[in-house]
Amino acid sequence: MLFIGLDIGTSATKCLLMNEAGAVLNIERASYPTSFPEPGWSEQDPELWWNAVCDCIPRLLEGFDASQVVALGSCGQMHGLVVLDEKGEVIRPAILWNDSRTRYQVDYLNREVGVKTVASYTGNVAYTGFTAPKLLWLREEEPVNFSRIAKVMLPKDYVNLRLTGVASTDCTDASGTLLLDVRNRSWSRPMMSVCGLRECQLPQLFESWETVGEVLPEIARQLGLPEGVRVCAGAGDNASAAVGTGAVGPGRCNIVMGTAGTIFMTTEGFLTDGRNRLHSFCSADGGFNLMGCILTGAGCNGWWMDEILQASDYEAEQALVQGGRLGQNDVYFLPYLMGERTPHNDPRARAAFVGMRMDTSRADMTQAVLEGVAYALCDCLGAAREEEVEVLASTICGGGAKSPLWRAIVADVLGIPLQIPQTEQAPAFGAAMLAAVSAGLYPDVGECAHALVKVSPRMVMPNLKIRSLYQGHYDVWHSLYPALQSVYQQIL
Incomplete structure (x- = not known):
């Protein structure tokens, strides 16, 4: 068949x-x-x-x-x-x-x-x-x-x-x-x-x-x-x-790094976010989930590479980012190219680079784009944790997840292990x-996922030292949207 x-x-x-x-x-x-x-x-x-x-x-x-x-x-x-x-x-x-x-x-x-x-x-x-x-x-x-x-x-x-x-x-x-x-x-x-x-x-x-x-x-x-x-x-x-990565049944999580970015967290029954930052949706297995969505995920890197740098070799560009600089970049990027959903629900929000100096390099800005998306996903995860939704690990998929560097940044910023599914699609x-x-090949979606979904045995583990550095940088990044919010209202 x-x-x-x-x-x-x-x-x-x-x-x-x-x-x-x-x-x-x-x-x-x-x-x-x-x-x-x-x-x-x-x-x-x-x-x-x-x-x-x-x-x-x-x-x-x-x-x-x-x-x-x-x-x-x-x-x-x-x-x-x-x-x-x-x-x-x-x-x-x-x-x-x-x-x-x-x-x-x-x-x-x-x-x-x-x-x-x-x-x-x-x-x-x-x-x-x-x-x-x-x-x-x-x-x-x-x-x-x-x-x-x-x-x-x-x-x-x-x-x-x-x-x-x-x-x-x-x-x-x-x-x-x-x-x-x-x-x-x-x-x-x-x-x-x-x-x-x-x-x-x-x-x-x-x-x-x-x-x-x-x-x-x-x-x-x-x-x-x-x-x-x-x-x-x-x-x-x-x-x-979520089905394709095995995030089926309560207590599972999948991150999608596509044009947009999402964190999809399955729940034990119907659950809403008391502050209305997360989406409460039905799941494909008959259950429910909470989902955080950022409107521009891997699309940010596409914009940066294709429109701004006009470079086609994504891998070569990311190779310029030095591993020793992770958690130490003082250039910040707000990834709001299309406005934002979680947690701001603000269509007027816009992207911004903050913190550039005369010695800021092209690699610093590339790194800032990757980190800005990871910080925005961290906003989504933080909203879930405030609702006492526990996320201990996640699968990750989508075009952005093909980058080992970006996967490592996401794991370090979010502080959770990531698993790579068998197929990018x-x-x-x-x-x-x-x-x-x-x-009728399987009686339900859960049985199908258990039988067919395979993930890499190697997990992307957060580096605890880099994770601690990122926590301070996330706090700085997190303060930027409130500082610019009134400006956004004036430029649109």
Whole structure:
């Protein structure tokens, strides 16, 4: 038996082929652009995702017996607003997770409707990236488009719709819409009312491993798949990455160093952050998690390398950072290139270098970028620890996690051991695992993770001496956002 995992990402779609033993047989990807039509806006044409899937899957299957494919799972970027009309056609470009145009709508939800009220409806408070504020923006700024909405979708669910003809979503992805009653895993009628929606405009809810349908016969022929391939509901990218790294069941943690950065911490039952800094979401195994999110994780290093240094050799650039300088860099970087979620919930925040002198080197600034992201992740972990969520170790995945230097910095700053999973493509691997559960190969997600997930036996251990140095530097870094907060309000 073969299983396909799709990851509908922000910059590319990744396709992964897995056999029943959990071996990754092939990985393909197709890239696409993001549009930034206004400052702070971020959009994509959903047709780009579908074209990427149609490009990737046939290449993925080359050299393999496609008749052995029995199920497919999708994951992808969360929060993106895809709106369809009565004919199932896309009304306007999707508004993505890192779009910050909705700060006035967020203010309305958190101040006028009220933080406590919104949290009582959903388990969360409003952020600019979430889906519900985008719907309010659409209602106010594009009322004709809003009036045409027949179905509200999320990115990976749009792909599943094209595959199966079924409008579905799963509880993990729905958690990030601010339209889900997370505790009860059902759509929130009060939030639908706030946003001017009817339940028929929302997709049907499933658990991540549940089958929503089969690949349509004409689509199967187009993609080179056999008829009858099951499609499961799938998961949001972070929830799927947790499955792909084995962060399943209470008391587990996974760090994702992707375009954004997240710390995903599974909990014993539904739990909320009393200060509303962390997200309370459903997990793909039927449980719950707290998640801290920084809007620009490995994307900071991409910006620094590609746009500023205009250098393509990431490894060579990081080789200039001397190991003996870890914990001693007096240059600080605030990684708020797209605003920030955890813990500030401030779309006006911006990135900054602080502490440069005449002798500051290129390597110092590169090191500051890597450390700034690690400090921001430490903010997320600190918020969890204040809620008495204990994190003793974590897996780590994503493009940024491929760097040994960056992994070491994260371990030292956070003060926890890190484990490296068998595949860098943890979200797509998790999606394929969910497909295996959907096909009945395993009775539940936990059994599947126990059987298939493998991590490196070598852990990245924090260096206690460097850790102690970083604690003092983190305190300095942590003081910078409050010092600049009033400035941010003036420059936007």
